[in-house]
Amino acid sequence: MKSLWNNFKVAFAMFSKIPMPRADWTKENMKYMFCFFPFIGTVIGVLTVAVAYAGRRFGYQPGFVTALLVLVPVFVTGGIHVDGLLDTSDALSSWQERSRRLEILKDSHAGAFAVITAAVYFVTWYGAYDQLYTSENMEAIAIMSLGFMVSRCLSGIGVIVFPKAKSDGTVAEFSRNSSDVISRNVLIVYLILLAAVMIWIEPVWGIAAFAGALVIFGYYHHTAMKYFGGTTGDLSGFFLCICEAGMAVILAVVSNLFIR
Template sequence: MKSIKRIWNSFKIAFSMYSRIPMPRSEWTDENKSYAMCFFPWIGAVIGLLSYGVFRFSKWFDGNGGGNYSLFFVIFLILIPVFITGGIHLDGFLDTQDALSSWQTKERRLEILKDSHAGAFAIISCTVYFLMYIGVYSCLSVRSMEVIAYSFMLSRTLSGLSVVTFPQARKKGMVADFSESASTRITRMVLGIYLIVLCFLIPLTGGICGIGCVISAGVVFGYYYRMAMKNFGGVTGDLCGYFLQVCELVMALVVVVVDIVVKSGIIK
């Protein structure tokens, strides 16, 4: 009974911390946080389901005399993850862009990550990021959207694995806090199971588009580790957010490009 309560509390903490979805209150203790990372990918599942539902509705709406509101639905789809998460990962992406663009020492970069002010590079990166997303989502098909719906869970599974496997850049902070309180062996096992299932399910659903999605996620994950170790000496909460945002954009880009190439007949 105590284990069930701990799991339930971990679920509530994961959704309270990484989403804006209302949850019952739970005490912020190490015991209650022990399995929180196991539920982090579930937020991605919510985003994926909602995104896919909105996409199918937009197709139905356009096909039933609702008018051409493609751009509206594209922008709405892009903003769904921001609405669900409250922008917590986007904040990490912007902070990391400022830190990387500073070309300072590791110590100074870590200080920049904690700076609450947005620099010029963060603003430029944010603009480019959303413009790229508009371009990618403007080319969505049913098959590519089916794959992208899974990608939100895949990105969070990999991000969660980095929390419990990569070295920490700081002894204190969100990632260090979750890493220390996590039941590491169980969390790694659960996230590993998620990863295996997703790496099987995504290609099964999307064919070559799904394969491209999984491979691109692996490439970005490798880049993330190298970048974090080289520039910061480990991972932080901001870097996890940076990885998640970059990974999702790259996966979407690869899926859409592969889908277009397949439709053109170059790859069958």
């Protein structure tokens, strides 16, 4: 039990800004880390529903509540995944050879395409949440809240299963220290349960959101293999961001077309 608790602490310390008791980053304490990665999405999801509910309950203006909904994941994670999105955007937009793209991923400077991507990313989130919140669609927001776990399950599976672009990168180190088969199987079980709950909340919307996440996961694999020769920490963050934003847009569209 102590080992599992340490794995939990390491996962939250690495992928969130939530204060955690100290745990040494040993192989034993990172062995099942990815089994707990999706629970950061649970925190984001709970806060998302709480903000939406409080906004309706106390009559705050939609624009204010929508902005808070957009910022919840950033507050919880510190923007670690957005950093990967922006670095990957710069690398993909460079149209350089593979080795140069991998160098750009490590560059701490933000290029023009990273700035453009950041603007598009947050505007997309704002538009999707504005549609969901102003239409008082709490069921779709609940499905999106589960989507924060779905994206992390898929991201963890990608880290475990996909080839690594670099043998000395963060993702390669995490993969070496993790129990691949157990962690992968646990994440798959999570995905099945999450899909069932999403569909239970509203079948059409749940299927659309979950299917969209799987399609984006396929795009992530294609992009990682074609342009980088495997995945990296930045590419994992890139996937997680576009997966979540993609699910939000899908829910905004289908919940308006297929009203309960």
